[in-house]
Amino acid sequence: MSQQKRGQGPIMRFTKMHGLGNDFMVVDAISQPFRLSTDTIRELADRHFGVGFDQLLVVEPPGLPDVDFRYRIFNADGSEVEQCGNGARCFARFVRDQRLTNKRVIRVQTAKGVIELKIGRDGLVAVNMGVPELNPPAIPFAADRRKNVYTVDVNDQMAELSAISMGNPHGVLVVENVDTAPVETLGPLLERHPRFPARANIGFLQVIDRRHARLRVFERGSGETLACGSGACAAVVAGCLRGLLDARVEVELRGGRLLIEWQGEGAPVMMEGPATTVFEGQLRLPGESQPRRRRSARPNTRPHKNGA
Numbered sequence: 001m002s003q004q005k006r007g008q009g010p011i012m013r014f015t016k017m018h019g020l021g022n023d024f025m026v027v028d029a030i031s032q033p034f035r036l037s038t039d040t041i042r043e044l045a046d047r048h049f050g051v052g053f054d055q056l057l058v059v060e061p062p063g064l065p066d067v068d069f070r071y072r073i074f075n076a077d078g079s080e081v082e083q084c085g086n087g088a089r090c091f092a093r094f095v096r097d098q099r100l101t102n103k104r105v106i107r108v109q110t111a112k113g114v115i116e117l118k119i120g121r122d123g124l125v126a127v128n129m130g131v132p133e134l135n136p137p138a139i140p141f142a143a144d145r146r147k148n149v150y151t152v153d154v155n156d157q158m159a160e161l162s163a164i165s166m167g168n169p170h171g172v173l174v175v176e177n178v179d180t181a182p183v184e185t186l187g188p189l190l191e192r193h194p195r196f197p198a199r200a201n202i203g204f205l206q207v208i209d210r211r212h213a214r215l216r217v218f219e220r221g222s223g224e225t226l227a228c229g230s231g232a233c234a235a236v237v238a239g240c241l242r243g244l245l246d247a248r249v250e251v252e253l254r255g256g257r258l259l260i261e262w263q264g265e266g267a268p269v270m271m272e273g274p275a276t277t278v279f280e281g282q283l284r285l286p287g288e289s290q291p292r293r294r295r296s297a298r299p300n301t302r303p304h305k306n307g308a
């Protein structure tokens, strides 16, 4: 946060959390005003000058009658996105720990639909991530027809990948060994490939056997993360479509393991894994003027004009 701005704005409370090392800044925008510009989100994401996170997760009041909360997600580059699987598990733990609900089954509205979160007594969180989208225009992915595997020309190499949306777009490649996969080189090239007009998260999937896999993900808007929940879901769907995986798969990511289950086309993808709170914090935002709220007005949680 640039020096001249520090210390002029309001105090914002937050909680630092992670799902298998995919880390988040989580903000309750129900009990406090939330209005962050894209630039401020980028500054807060910085691991030296800010809080440091892969994604910012925001808890808002529900926008639909049959849901408990609205769930907004911002990548480290400030882009607002449709889905975050590891974040969904942390969201569930956060709203219970903050006593925003006492439910164990929570329905949340994301930018692309409604997902259901279930907090187990073992501390693990199960998420119904919804039905994967395979139709190219809805992913979005440029293709003349739907296939299980597409050939994409990238830097004069032909990459074979599956294209799947879990609410957010994913490209999944099958590799011999994730430890030697070209994540740093091919990841950013495919993230911004023109055939992914909204960019994409790029997964590198190593099949151990029909019920075990390893995965690394170069995430859209954040780079490689230690884990990607929606990426693990997309990878299992891709593996099943290719006939390489069974319905229930243990996916080993760099930060730990997720259990993913998909019973096939038309069925939702189920994910189960941990959610960890690291610390509570508060910070003084840059000197963004906050509108004087009329006494009766609701907390201002509407997005800032040029960002969140």
Ligand SMILES: N[C@H](CCC[C@H](N)C(=O)O)C(=O)O
Pocket (backbone or CB within 6 Å): 022, 054, 055, 073, 075, 081, 082, 083, 084, 085, 086, 087, 168, 169, 201, 219, 220, 221, 222, 225, 227, 228, 229, 230, 231
């Ligand atoms: N980078 C993703 C959002 C976060 C997804 C990931 N952290 C997860 O656990 O699903 C995107 O731009 O779609």
